[in-house]
Amino acid sequence: MIGRLLMVPLLAGIVTAAALPSPATAADAAAGKTKAKKCRNCHGIDGIAKIPIAPHIAGESAIYLQVQMKAFRSGKRTHEIMSVVAKDLSDEDIADLAAWYSSIKFKVEMPAE
Amino acid sequence: MIGRLLMVPLLAGIVTAAALPSPATAADAAAGKTKAKKCRNCHGIDGIAKIPIAPHIAGESAIYLQVQMKAFRSGKRTHEIMSVVAKDLSDEDIADLAAWYSSIKFKVEMPAE
Numbered sequence: 001m002i003g004r005l006l007m008v009p010l011l012a013g014i015v016t017a018a019a020l021p022s023p024a025t026a027a028d029a030a031a032g033k034t035k036a037k038k039c040r041n042c043h044g045i046d047g048i049a050k051i052p053i054a055p056h057i058a059g060e061s062a063i064y065l066q067v068q069m070k071a072f073r074s075g076k077r078t079h080e081i082m083s084v085v086a087k088d089l090s091d092e093d094i095a096d097l098a099a100w101y102s103s104i105k106f107k108v109e110m111p112a113e
Numbered sequence: 114m115i116g117r118l119l120m121v122p123l124l125a126g127i128v129t130a131a132a133l134p135s136p137a138t139a140a141d142a143a144a145g146k147t148k149a150k151k152c153r154n155c156h157g158i159d160g161i162a163k164i165p166i167a168p169h170i171a172g173e174s175a176i177y178l179q180v181q182m183k184a185f186r187s188g189k190r191t192h193e194i195m196s197v198v199a200k201d202l203s204d205e206d207i208a209d210l211a212a213w214y215s216s217i218k219f220k221v222e223m224p225a226e
Contacts, residue, residue: 029224046221052174058221061165077190108159108171109218111142 026092027062032100035093038085047101059106065098139205140175145213148206151198160214172219178211 036045044050047058057065071077072086073094089097149158157163160171170178184190185199186207202210 046223048219048221049174049177052176053180055168055173055177056219060168061162063165064162064168067166103224105222105224106169107220107222108161109220110159111216111218 027095027099029096029099029103032096032098035096036100039097042081043101047104047106057101058104060102062095062098062102065101066094069094069097140208140212142209142212142216145209145211148210149213152210155194156214160217170214171217173215175208175211175215178214179207182207182210 033045036043039045040050042049042051042054043057047056047060049056068077069086069089072079072082073089075083146158149156152158153163155162155164155167156170160169160173162169181190182199182202185192185195186202188196
């Protein structure tokens with residue numbers, strides 16, 4: 001009976017661990033802002049894209065940003081610029097950059113009907 | 114001499130045509146807003162993501178959004194949800210959805226130093 005009661009939270013823990021990247025170790029948004037110099041020509045230091053083919057990344061979740069940077073680094077996602085830039089990023093760089101860009105607040109304004 | 118003068122704009126035209134997707138034909142933001150019902154659970158009708166693994170897409174450029182939807186549709190970019198959703202999108206759907214989400218205005222507020 002105890003075994004059965006324990007199983008649900010244990011399984012839930014395994015699913016969570018499998019679905020999400022490992023938590024950012026020592027993510028440092030201030031360091032990320034400095035490291036964002038290599039991102040600024042396309043995404044801006046403020047996360048607002050400077051060119052139409054690049055996305056705005058201000059306020060994206062840290063998880064999303066980390067997953068994408070790691071996908072570019074591993075080759076799962078490809079782009080002529082990002083595949084090159086991401087190759088040189090360490091896990092710490094990725095955590096810091098994600099911490100910086102995710103810390104920027106954004107607001108949207110819906111078009112008039 | 115005339116040949117030489119003509120060459121620069123002609124080449125510029127070719128480069129532009131090669132670098133950018135063909136212009137959206139009959140992109141209709143209002144139709145896109147209606148079609149965005151299939152996107153809303155993850156990205157919101159307003160382009161603000163409802164789950165951390167999905168990106169906010171409000172205010173992204175129409176070009177960026179079209180390129181990504183087409184990449185998911187062709188298999189160049191993969192994601193367990195988007196690869197399925199994009200498979201059923203026509204070029205017109207993609208143009209309309211991109212027109213809708215790109216029409217939402219996006220402002221950022223930088224974190225205090």
